[in-house]
Amino acid sequence: MPFACVYVPEFSVQALVRHSNVCDLGEKSVAVLAGTPPVVAVIAVNEKARLAGIEPGMTKVQAEACPEVVLLSRSPAQEESAHAALLDCGQAFSPQVESTRADTILVDLHGLEQLFGPVQNIARELSRRAADVGLDANVAVAANPDAAMHAAHGFPGVTVIPPGKEAERLGSLPIDVLAVSEEMFETFDRWGVRDLRGLAALPALALSERLGQEGLRLQAMAMGKTSRTLVPAQSQLHFEESMELEDAVDLLEPLAFILSRLLEQLCARLSARALSTNELRLRLTLEVNEDVQVKQHSAFSTQHSVVNGEVFPRSRGTGTEERCREIHERTIRLPVPMRDSKVFLKLLQLDLQSSPPAWPVKKISLTAESAPARATQSGLFVSASPQPEKLELTLARIRNVVQGLGKNSHREKKKLTDFNVAERVGSPVLVDTHKPDSFLMRHFTALSERSRPQVAVPHVANALRMFRPALAVKVELQNGVPARLLLDGSRAFSDVVAIAGPWRSSGEWWSEYAWSREEWDIAVRQKTDVMFWRVYRDVNRGEWFVEGSYD
Amino acid sequence: MVSRSGFAIPISRAEIVRAQVEANLAKKIPSALTVRERPKIELFSTGIGEVDAAIARETGAESGGLPRGALSEICGPASSGRTSILLSLLAQVSGQSHPEFCAVVDASDAFHPASAEKAGVELSRLLWVRCGSSSGLRAAALSALEKALKVTDLLLQSGGFGLVVVDLGDLSPQIARRVPLTSWFRFSRTVENTPTALVVLEEEPYAKTCASLVLQVKAAQARWANLFSPEFFAAAGSSNCAAPTHTNLLRGLDIHVEVARARKQPQSVVSFGRKATSAASSAFETQMPWAG
Numbered sequence: 001m002p003f004a005c006v007y008v009p010e011f012s013v014q015a016l017v018r019h020s021n022v023c024d025l026g027e028k029s030v031a032v033l034a035g036t037p038p039v040v041a042v043i044a045v046n047e048k049a050r051l052a053g054i055e056p057g058m059t060k061v062q063a064e065a066c067p068e069v070v071l072l073s074r075s076p077a078q079e080e081s082a083h084a085a086l087l088d089c090g091q092a093f094s095p096q097v098e099s100t101r102a103d104t105i106l107v108d109l110h111g112l113e114q115l116f117g118p119v120q121n122i123a124r125e126l127s128r129r130a131a132d133v134g135l136d137a138n139v140a141v142a143a144n145p146d147a148a149m150h151a152a153h154g155f156p157g158v159t160v161i162p163p164g165k166e167a168e169r170l171g172s173l174p175i176d177v178l179a180v181s182e183e184m185f186e187t188f189d190r191w192g193v194r195d196l197r198g199l200a201a202l203p204a205l206a207l208s209e210r211l212g213q214e215g216l217r218l219q220a221m222a223m224g225k226t227s228r229t230l231v232p233a234q235s236q237l238h239f240e241e242s243m244e245l246e247d248a249v250d251l252l253e254p255l256a257f258i259l260s261r262l263l264e265q266l267c268a269r270l271s272a273r274a275l276s277t278n279e280l281r282l283r284l285t286l287e288v289n290e291d292v293q294v295k296q297h298s299a300f301s302t303q304h305s306v307v308n309g310e311v312f313p314r315s316r317g318t319g320t321e322e323r324c325r326e327i328h329e330r331t332i333r334l335p336v337p338m339r340d341s342k343v344f345l346k347l348l349q350l351d352l353q354s355s356p357p358a359w360p361v362k363k364i365s366l367t368a369e370s371a372p373a374r375a376t377q378s379g380l381f382v383s384a385s386p387q388p389e390k391l392e393l394t395l396a397r398i399r400n401v402v403q404g405l406g407k408n409s410h411r412e413k414k415k416l417t418d419f420n421v422a423e424r425v426g427s428p429v430l431v432d433t434h435k436p437d438s439f440l441m442r443h444f445t446a447l448s449e450r451s452r453p454q455v456a457v458p459h460v461a462n463a464l465r466m467f468r469p470a471l472a473v474k475v476e477l478q479n480g481v482p483a484r485l486l487l488d489g490s491r492a493f494s495d496v497v498a499i500a501g502p503w504r505s506s507g508e509w510w511s512e513y514a515w516s517r518e519e520w521d522i523a524v525r526q527k528t529d530v531m532f533w534r535v536y537r538d539v540n541r542g543e544w545f546v547e548g549s550y551d
Numbered sequence: 552m553v554s555r556s557g558f559a560i561p562i563s564r565a566e567i568v569r570a571q572v573e574a575n576l577a578k579k580i581p582s583a584l585t586v587r588e589r590p591k592i593e594l595f596s597t598g599i600g601e602v603d604a605a606i607a608r609e610t611g612a613e614s615g616g617l618p619r620g621a622l623s624e625i626c627g628p629a630s631s632g633r634t635s636i637l638l639s640l641l642a643q644v645s646g647q648s649h650p651e652f653c654a655v656v657d658a659s660d661a662f663h664p665a666s667a668e669k670a671g672v673e674l675s676r677l678l679w680v681r682c683g684s685s686s687g688l689r690a691a692a693l694s695a696l697e698k699a700l701k702v703t704d705l706l707l708q709s710g711g712f713g714l715v716v717v718d719l720g721d722l723s724p725q726i727a728r729r730v731p732l733t734s735w736f737r738f739s740r741t742v743e744n745t746p747t748a749l750v751v752l753e754e755e756p757y758a759k760t761c762a763s764l765v766l767q768v769k770a771a772q773a774r775w776a777n778l779f780s781p782e783f784f785a786a787a788g789s790s791n792c793a794a795p796t797h798t799n800l801l802r803g804l805d806i807h808v809e810v811a812r813a814r815k816q817p818q819s820v821v822s823f824g825r826k827a828t829s830a831a832s833s834a835f836e837t838q839m840p841w842a843g
Contacts, residue, residue, distance in 0.1 A: 384746055385652055386711030394709035395678075401701045402682050424681045428664035428674050439664045444678045446652060446711065460599055461670040462803055462837040463634035465661040465720065468684055481796050498775055500799035521801040523773055531630045532773055532801065548663065550804065550839075551634040551720070 002119050002163075003145045003230070004107040006090060006126055007138045007152035008082070011103035012044035015082035016072050018134035019243055019261040029054070031063050034074040043074060077242045077365070084238070085133040085269050091235055092129055092272035093122060098145070099233040104152070106145045108230055123158045132268040142166055147224035150196075153177045166224020171197030178218055184211065196222035237275070239368040241266050248287045248360035255361055256349050262366045263341040263348075270368060276337030277368035280344055282351075284328040285363035328357040335445035336388040337371040343389045350396040354403055385446040395444060399425050434507050435515060436547065437466060463551055464534065470545035473535065482535065485524060487546070497530055498523040506539070516540055521550075592814075593619040595714065595748055598639035598671075601833035602808050606764065608831040609813040618763050619713075621814070622739040622749045626756050627768030629720070632806030634661075635670075635837045636768065637716060637752055642671035644714045644748075651713025654678040654706050658699040659692075659721035669840050678712075692726050700734055707741040707749065715742075719753045727757055735761040756811065765812040767830075771804040774836070802842040807834045 008014055012032040029049035031042045040060040049069050063071055083102050090097035093116065096108035107126070109119055116122045123139045130137035140151030140159040147166045151159045154173035161169045173196050175188050187210075193199050199222040207215040220226045241262045249255050259282075270277060332347050374388075386394070402424045426441035476484040476493065484493040501520035508514050516539040524531050532550040537543070569584050576583040594616030596603055606615030617623045617640060627633040645653050650673060655662055660681045668674055680702050683695025696719070703717050719727050735758035742749045751758065756765050778798045809832040 384711055384713070386709055390709055391711065394705050397705050398680055398702050401705070402680060402698050426679065427677055428662075428667075428679055430664055430668060430674070437663070437665070441679075442675075459838040460635055460639055460835060461666065462632075462839050463638045463666045463670065464663045465629075465634050466663050468660045498773065498799070499796050500775065500801050501796055503797075520796075529628055529630075529770055530773075532771075532804070533630075548661075549630050550801070551630050551632060 002109040002141050002143060003148045004090075004109050004119070004123055004126060004139060004141045005100075005145070005148035005152035006086060006105050006107065006130060007140075007149070008086060008103045008130070008135050009138060009156075010044050010046055011082065012074055012079060013046045014135055015079040016075060017046070018078070018082060018085075018265065019258065029066075029069040031058075031069050031071050032074050033060055033063070033071055042071075045069075072246065073244075075244045077244060077363075081241050081265075082133075082135060084236075084240070085265065086130065086135060086137075087233060088269045088272045089126060089129040089133060089135075089137075092274075093126065095235065096230055096232050098230040100149065104149060105233075106149060106230055109141065120158075120160050123160055127158050129272055133265055133272070134268075142224065144224065144227050145230060146221050146226045146228065150177050150221065150224075161224070167197075167200055167222070170222065170224050171195060171200065175199060178221055180218060184214070184218075187211070237273070237370045239266055239269055239277070239370055240365065241269075242363065242365035244363045245361065248362045250360035252349070252352055252356065255352070255364075256345065258364055259348055259366070260341070260345050262364060263344045266366055266368050267339050267341040267344070270339050270370065273370070274373060275370045276339040276373045278334045278337045278371040279369035280332045280334070280348070281367040281369070282330045282332075282348060283365040283367070284330075284357050284361045285365070286326040286328055286357055286359035287362040288326070288359050326359060328361075330355065333443075334388075334392060335443060336447060337374050338389055338392075339373065340389055343393060346393055347396050350393075350400050354400055388446055391444075391446050395425060434505060436505075436517075437468075464548045465551045466548040467546055470536075470547050473544045473546050475535070475537075475544045482520060482522060482544075485522075485535070485544075485546075494524045494526050496522050497525050502537075514540065519547075592621070593746070595619065595640060596643050597636060598643040599636065599835055601835040602636065602766070605808065605810050605831040605833035606766075606813060609810040610815055617748050617750060618814070619746050619748045620743055621763035622735065622742065622751065622758055622761055623764040623766070624751045624753060624756050624758055624762045625766045625768065626753050626811075628754060628770055630771060630804075631768040632771045632804050632808075632837060633720065633752055633766075633768045634666075635804070635806065636766070636808070637718075637750065638667050638670035638672060640750065641667065641677065641714065641716070642673075645673040645676040646671050650676055652676050652678065652711065653714040653716065654680065654712050655716045655718060656680045656682060656699050656702050656706065657718045658682050658695045659718070660684050661718060661721050678706075680706075689726065692722055693729070696722060696726060696730065700730065703738065703749075704741075707738060707745075707747065710745060710747065712747055714748050714750065717749070717751045719751060719757075722753070724755050727753055727755070730757060732759060732761070735759070739763075762812060763814040764810070767809045767811040769807040769809065771806045773804055774802045776800045776802045776842075800842070801839055803836055803838040805834065805836055808832060 013030050016032060017030060029052045030046045031049045031054045032044040033040050034043045035041050042054060042056050042058045042060070042063050044056060045054045052066050052069055054063055054066055054069050060071065063069060079102060083099070086105055087097060087099060090105045090107040094107050094109065094112060098106040100106050109122055112122060113119065116125065119141045123141045127137060127139045138152045138156055140148045140155060140161065142148035142151055142161040143163045143166065147161060147170060150170055150173060151161055154170070154177045175194055175196065176185065177196070180188070188194070188199065193202065199219055202219060204216060204219065207219055217226070243258060243262060245258070249258070330348070330351050332351060338344070423441035425444070427444040428439045429442050431438040431440055472488045474486040475482045481499060482496050484495055486493045499520055499522045502518035504518050506516035517536045518539060519534060519536045522533055522535055524533055534547045534550070536545055536547055538545065573582060573584055594614065596614070596616040603615035607613065625633045625636055641653055641655070644651050653676060655677060657680060660683055662679055664674060667677070682698040682702060683691060699717060699719065703715065706712060706715050738749055739758070739761040756762065776799070777794045778800070809830050811830055
């Protein structure tokens with residue numbers, strides 16, 4: 001029964017360097033620091049840093065003596081993301097995956113040969129999957145979990161140990177791969193036992209007399225003869241990638257670079273589980289810069305902060321903020337599950353352009369809600385429709401174009417929000433009410449099914465063109481009937497040529513949105529043309545409005 | 552050349568020369584001397600038989616409608632009935648047996664969803680982009696026009712829509728005329744060879760030669776009805792014999808449409824010269840929802 005072990009050397013470093021495309025950290029010497037000041041020490045280094053003379057255990061001051069080494073603080077959040085990514089790699093092949101340590105997973109490969117081919121192929125594929133999520137891992141396959149784990153810890157790259165050859169292959173590994181205690185390591189060192197071959201060659205009885213059962217267990221491990229049952233990790237479909245930044249980012253462009261890398265990792269993880277996402281949540285932890293100059297903007301009640309020459313509108317807060325950090329959250333809901341990092345990036349960029357964070361960004365966290373991948377099959381007789389990914393991007397761009405409502409938008413928006421119709425882009429849905437011009441805007445998707453059976457309209461229906469907001473008008477009455485109209489801004493009255501009405505209606509008298517009106521259909525002569533309007537009198541306010549024109 | 556029966560078929564020298572010239576030019580200009588047949592233009596019926604018939608008369612085709620892959624204009628003053636024609640077209644495209652997605656780019660936020668639903672438009676297949684408002688301010692109108700053009704560009708580039716409508720109906724001609732001809736040319740080039748029909752609703756035709764079809768809607772006449780005859784009120788002793796306004800009813804509009812421009816359907820026989828014919832026109836009635 002073969003087992004595979006995936007081990008990520010210098011896990012703390014790799015967890016931070018996963019997003020190296022952004023900062024080119026992969027090419028540099030990196031050391032990871034941990035601890036509470038003033039006791040801050042190096043806990044992990046990469047190969048380049050090791051060659052530069054940095055060792056784990058050195059203090060921060062000692063490490064700083066080497067100028068070419070990049071010192072980074074340990075990030076538990078990024079380590080958690082990296083471990084979750086590692087688990088996703090294993091669970092892409094088998095449900096039996098053990099989360100042995102943060103940097104190590106064990107995968108039960110029993111029966112997988114029929115699906116994925118020989119174990120060599122599976123080991124190579126595991127290595128490739130790990131590389132896809134930004135981890136440079138050692139992969140080893142052996143007949144038992146411990147042998148596989150020791151081989152992965154000891155041999156770089158991909159190692160496959162044939163059954164029965166465990167002792168022979170593991171023999172060359174140093175004794176410290178067994179994770180023995182310091183005391184026992186010294187004992188073996190005194191005996192001159194420095195590799196597993198030496199430990200395996202010791203007489204079992206004598207070893208038992210001197211080191212007890214622990215000695216025998218270590219010898220069995222050195223010979224690759226132990227056997228144990230895997231403890232499978234709970235399969236959690238939680239996809240989150242986060243990154244803490246050393247220096248806060250205050251421009252959208254560098255933020256987009258970081259988002260791009262995070263999204264690539266997220267999509268690689270989703271791909272490993274054959275899943276997509278229909279909801280993407282971006283959580284930005286913001287850091288207030290004490291030097292930020294806050295000025296009052298004349299046109300808006302909200303304030304604007306000037307950061308590095310760019311003006312970010314602030315949603316709330318006055319003067320200097322008490323809190324050091326704020327959270328800026330954005331959610332992108334997709335009508336269909338997707339897994340395209342470029343589309344996600346563009347959507348996030350457009351969203352952040354329309355609602356940028358108020359302060360420089362210190363930490364980025366991206367969460368994807370998993371959903372089964374979309375399976376579509378187009379037919380010969382199916383009408384063409386917009387591609388969902390392209391359509392989402394187009395809608396986001398359109399929203400960005402039409403977002404600004406103009407100078408008189410405040411009053412207009414207030415008026416429109418009665419029925420939550422402030423959304424400017426979407427598919428209209430009629431509301432079940434008698435109040436005229438009541439509708440909601442729904443997110444437009446290219447997957448909408450026909451909502452009702454198509455009924456042929458026997459005649460050409462007359463259309464009404466709305467004036468939004470309704471045009472205020474002065475009305476001259478004759479015997480209680482409108483005779484002449486004067487539109488706001490016009491100089492001359494218009495004569496009413498023909499008229500029908502009034503048609504009275506009212507509603508919501510039980511709420512603060514009570515309405516009551518008298519509608520008239522009128523023909524008005526304007527210069528030489530005759531226009532057909534729907535005019536109404538707001539009974540509650542006693543004012544007249546032109547609601548629309550029949551056209 | 553040999554026929555199936557084995558007899559040799561004589562080939563004229565001209566054909567041989569033509570074949571040789573085409574063979575020599577094949578790398579530079581494929582089929583240089585072959586007249587390429589233009590594919591037949593696909594049409595969307597407007598849903599109004601009279602209008603379709605007028606277009607068919609003008610184009611010389613068997614059936615009429617608004618062409619796919621081309622820019623069409625529906626022009627007319629306010630209250631002329633142009634929006635009724637548009638809603639009928641939208642109902643045809645979104646609600647036919649193979650329904651397609653439609654988009655309305657509304658420069659003055661004038662679209663009335665309830666009217667559209669009454670006309671048979673499938674609202675779930677309609678993307679409505681509200682670019683502006685009917686505030687009447689010149690700056691706001693210019694901003695709305697600019698937004699509408701940008702949105703139209705994005706929608707046409709995105710593709711997949713059967714019908715894209717740009718509603719400039721409430722913009723004054725002074726403002727709408729500011730759209731450069733290059734924009735219309737770009738739009739018409741973008742929709743060319745695509746299954747999308749681009750329709751612009753406006754007061755006057757602005758796209759000039761970029762439009763394949765221009766429907767000019769004339770000022771409409773209203774049909775008023777009264778529940779009672781004048782004699783009824785005379786008999787009732789009313790002093791001025793005028794019917795009370797609440798007994799009146801606006802039943803609909805009588806609409807007159809003229810096909811001001813229509814690109815001819817490709818025909819196998821190419822005729823030279825242009826016949827001087829009057830523009831095809833038609834008239835139809837619309838009906839208010841309450842007119843039964």
